[in-house]
Amino acid sequence: MNLIIKLPPKAERDDIVKAWVSGVKQGDNFAEFRSLLQGMVDTGYNHNGIACLFLHESTTKLIRHxxxxxxxxxxxxxxxxxxxxxN
Incomplete structure (x- = not known):
């Protein structure tokens, strides 16, 4: 069985990185990050696509940088x- 996962565009990835880094810097509960993810789901991206984009090596490298x-x-x-x- 093939599973087609719709990945969000690069601009969305950049927003994810900014929101994650902001959450770490502020030491908060990642409210901005969670809101961004929920907005992406609401506009049609599935959880698997968002998870794949977030956990992809290039994204984690950007976050670490x-x-x-x-x-x-x-x-x-x-x-x-x-x-x-x-989680």
Whole structure:
């Protein structure tokens, strides 16, 4: 069986990266990130496509790069050594 997954466009990926990094910087509950994901689902993207885009190697590299530029913490290296995931 083939499963067709509609991936969001690159602009959406950039918004995801910004929202995730903002959530880490602010130490909040990722409200902006969750709202963005819900908006994407509401406009027709399925959960699998969003998860594939978010967990794709290129996206996680962008997130790690942005975090290393914007967050000044001695714990950042430890945090970036762990896989990025979301529930």
């Amino acid at each position: 942005q975090l290393s530029k914007e967050v000044n913490s001695e714990h950042l290296e430890i945090a970036l050594a762990l896989p990025i995931g979301f």
